Amino acid sequence: MHSKSFAAIDPVLERLRKLRHERPDLKDAARIYEAILPLLGAADLCAVPVSITPDEARSKLETGLPLLTGLDLELDLQSVCNLMLGLARSLETIDETQHAYKFDVTGFSKGTGADKDALLPDAARSIRLALEENKIDVGALLAYITAGERVFNESAARDLQLDPGLLWTLARSALKPALHAWRRQLAPLAEGTHWEEGYCFICGAYATLGELQGNGQALHLRCGQCGADWQFRRLRCMWCGNEDHGTLSCLYSEDQREKMRVEACDRCRGYLKVITSYSPTLPEMLPVEDLATLHLDYIAQEQSYERSRGRYD
Numbered sequence: 588m589h590s591k592s593f594a595a596i597d598p599v600l601e602r603l604r605k606l607r608h609e610r611p612d613l614k615d616a617a618r619i620y621e622a623i624l625p626l627l628g629a630a631d632l633c634a635v636p637v638s639i640t641p642d643e644a645r646s647k648l649e650t651g652l653p654l655l656t657g658l659d660l661e662l663d664l665q666s667v668c669n670l671m672l673g674l675a676r677s678l679e680t681i682d683e684t685q686h687a688y689k690f691d692v693t694g695f696s697k698g699t700g701a702d703k704d705a706l707l708p709d710a711a712r713s714i715r716l717a718l719e720e721n722k723i724d725v726g727a728l729l730a731y732i733t734a735g736e737r738v739f740n741e742s743a744a745r746d747l748q749l750d751p752g753l754l755w756t757l758a759r760s761a762l763k764p765a766l767h768a769w770r771r772q773l774a775p776l777a778e779g780t781h782w783e784e785g786y787c788f789i790c791g792a793y794a795t796l797g798e799l800q801g802n803g804q805a806l807h808l809r810c811g812q813c814g815a816d817w818q819f820r821r822l823r824c825m826w827c828g829n830e831d832h833g834t835l836s837c838l839y840s841e842d843q844r845e846k847m848r849v850e851a852c853d854r855c856r857g858y859l860k861v862i863t864s865y866s867p868t869l870p871e872m873l874p875v876e877d878l879a880t881l882h883l884d885y886i887a888q889e890q891s892y893e894r895s896r897g898r899y900d
Contacts, residue, residue, distance in 0.1 A: 785825030814870025
């Protein structure tokens with residue numbers, strides 16, 4: 588796996604370290620991100636530029652298809668495997684006296700110290716050993732991940748006695764450097780095309796965050812998988828398209844209402860976290876901002892709203 592300069596990683600680490608001091612409840616989680624984000628930032632998966640014409644791109648977008656759908660995606664599989672190994676090794680170093688974390692489709696949530704299966708170093712070590720012994724078919728796993736099919740992942744993990752949530756998270760994370768490269772190539776093809784979906788016009792993952800940008804505070808959706816940015820109508824559910832204001836709710840902490848909040852839909856019970864950022868958040872910073880708003884997930888889930896509704900997330 589080659590490495591490259593990554594100018595954005597310094598502000599990312601700076602933000603994480605600041606978060607650790609300001610939010611003691613996120614201290615352990617921030618350490619996890621500090622362990623893995625530099626590896627993602629330095630990775631070069633030798634992603635081959637995809638072949639698509641402007642007309643083909645426009646046709647896809649007009650029919651609601653993300654641009655990467657159906658394309659031959661070429662990258663160095665060994666580099667992906669090496670990146671997964673690096674991520675697993677890095678997570679092995681997390682102090683076992685820290686809190687346990689359970690990994691799921693939206694990332695991780697804090698577990699309990701008594702939940703031995705959720706201890707991060709142990710779960711990471713098992714995956715690292717399986718990778719080193721070539722017990723994981725990384726190519727097949729990545730193919731299912733790009734299609735959003737978790738059944739294969741859960742079955743493979745169960746057969747190998749691995750944590751399925753962590754395996755899914757490591758594999759999805761290992762794809763991010765390639766997806767960011769393809770996003771940089773493809774985003775210009777979408778200029779001038781209206782996209783009104785809650786899932787990403789590049790890779791198809793559902794938006795991780797909403798972001799109020801500029802002086803006009805226009806709502807943009809942000810993809811945490813590839814970093815894409817697209818404008819979206821305000822007061823509209825990104826999951827089901829509901830625009831009935833009587834069934835759309837806003838949840839927030841009183842002292843943070845202007846900075847961050849949850850927009851929830853009573854029709855489908857889905858929700859979106861929305862932050863205020865006058866300039867677009869760096870793509871590499873999105874996982875950190877997702878972490879910084881973890882308390883909003885708790886607020887929404889206490890009201891029985893759900894974040895995990897899409898085929899990717």
